[in-house]
Amino acid sequence: MPTPRIVRKRAEMRDLIVTNRALGRRIGFIPTMGSLHLGHTSLIDRAASECDDVVTSIFVNPIQFGPNEDYEKYPRDLHADVHLLSQHGVRWVFAPDVQEMFPPGDSTRVEVSGPAKPYEGTLRPSHFSGVATIVLRLLQSAPAHNIYFGAKDWQQILVIRQMVRDLGIDIEVVTCPTVRDQDGLAMSSRNAYLSATERKRALVIYSSLRQAEKLWCSGVAINRIEQELKKMLSAQEIQIEYADIVDAKSLLKMHKNNPNASVIILIACRVGSTRLIDNLLLPSQTLSSC
Amino acid sequence: MPTPRIVRKRAEMRDLIVTNRALGRRIGFIPTMGSLHLGHTSLIDRAASECDDVVTSIFVNPIQFGPNEDYEKYPRDLHADVHLLSQHGVRWVFAPDVQEMFPPGDSTRVEVSGPAKPYEGTLRPSHFSGVATIVLRLLQSAPAHNIYFGAKDWQQILVIRQMVRDLGIDIEVVTCPTVRDQDGLAMSSRNAYLSATERKRALVIYSSLRQAEKLWCSGVAINRIEQELKKMLSAQEIQIEYADIVDAKSLLKMHKNNPNASVIILIACRVGSTRLIDNLLLPSQTLSSC
DSSP states (O other): OOOOEEEOOHHHHHHHHHHHHHTTOOEEEEEEOSOOOHHHHHHHHHHHHHOSEEEEEEOOOGGGSOTTSSTTTSOOOHHHHHHHHHTTTOOEEEOOOHHHHSOTTOOEEEEEOGGGSSTHHHHSTTHHHHHHHHHHHHHHHSOOSEEEEEGGGHHHHHHHHHHHHHHTOOOEEEEEOOOBOTTSOBOOGGGGGOOHHHHHHHHHHHHHHHHHHHHHHTTOOHHHHHHHHHHHHHHTTOEEEEEEEEETTTOOBOSSOOTTSOEEEEEEEEETTEEEEEEEEOOOTTSTTO | OOOOEEEOOHHHHHHHHHHHHHTTOOEEEEEEOSOOOHHHHHHHHHHHHHOSEEEEEEOOOGGGSOTTSSTTTSOOOHHHHHHHHHTTTOOEEEOOOHHHHSOTTOOEEEEEOGGGSSTHHHHSTTHHHHHHHHHHHHHHHSOOSEEEEEGGGHHHHHHHHHHHHHHTOOOEEEEEOOOBOTTSOBOOGGGGGOOHHHHHHHHHHHHHHHHHHHHHHTTOOHHHHHHHHHHHHHHTTOEEEEEEEEETTTOOBOSSOOTTSOEEEEEEEEETTEEEEEEEEOOOTTSTTO
């Protein structure tokens, strides 16, 4: 497949998309922070199957990191990323520098309340404002038909959907399944921070999610399931930030099983100094899927 | 001229603009809160002279009014507005209801700091967030080539320009001169609130601006000019909120004449209970325009 064209400027990116839309081509967009893995390529493959052209952005967005987070050490390797993208038929890689996306004197932010408030919104107070702000900017430069996100960042998807709906942005938000390593660990660029023993301990995140799903299907009460989840994580010395069973749309805590709600388990934790998140949508208890 | 088509839904409005852009037509957009006057029609006439199609929105935006402001009593007369617009060749009138622009559960806001902070930003704390949020939403529904604003709302234009630049929105912001009644009063929908005697007293706003301009051209020091301005306004029992000579781009106070700066006088005041704003760009002292 041909090497993707690397685009550095917002205006050039926009012209390419607008020109190709006018030719009747359907465009799929995958925003990333680079350090690409099979989770990203699954989004790209999905976009390629639904669209004529795929554009991927690679931009480590400074404003979605908190002051004590890993912005500086976040892994960056544009060369390897572009090589991987060339194998998946990506046409354009939008890789602006920080000044291009945040020009001097920059002073505009998007604030989403609602789904951005609990969980990550509490623990990382400026995170979702940073995410919403960059996605809105990227969409001005890459006004695609579809934008693709992975289900691992569940709350992020709710925030983006809220922003898209409220502002009336003309784009389809597509949620794709979490991609896991063979041992169950959800793909994440931050997995690179884990030592070999930390990585082994981290496997309990997914196994505890699956154990919780079993209990759920046997009709065990929600608070009992949460207790079991936390016990399993703690036994591997995982530091829990949250491990809750919530309504998948409102993110409100479920206190009773409600057969009509879509329900999800959300986990955020630290393994050593590495922060990981994961989640599992629970099957409906009324269907045979349990 | 044909009667404009009234459009109530965001998706329909967007389809009309996108379809006509694809046909190669250049679109000019004038966002308004209705209660149209010669200030608005001057923007429309300018747009009509530069574009193939003109779209005007009429939407009294609740979130740009403070809790004790005049949202409820703000003048509304869609029928008269559409009649006026039909005489100026407007093709589409976008007149959504509040629920269409702010659906239930709405929770997305745009926050601009920088030029939105002083003056109106201090006196009307949520005003510019409301303005930026609605303009961004309107632009999703009416993605025109050009958007037109009147210079009377000087700070508003700075805020919109900042947002457009920061987010990378593909639109040209066009500033048009303030339109005044023959007696000098700047056109404003809120002039309708003034009694006959208040209206007479309000004329000092413009005459004080012109007097200040004369002093400026004679080289009088800025703080002396401001004193004179305030004296003139107070003599007509005008309650001054601000009457300052500032850098027209940064809105920072000018303490010394700087021949390279673009300089503006900004006034906000109350005549009776009616709040009015006005401004005057000062001529360069180095040119013969003084």
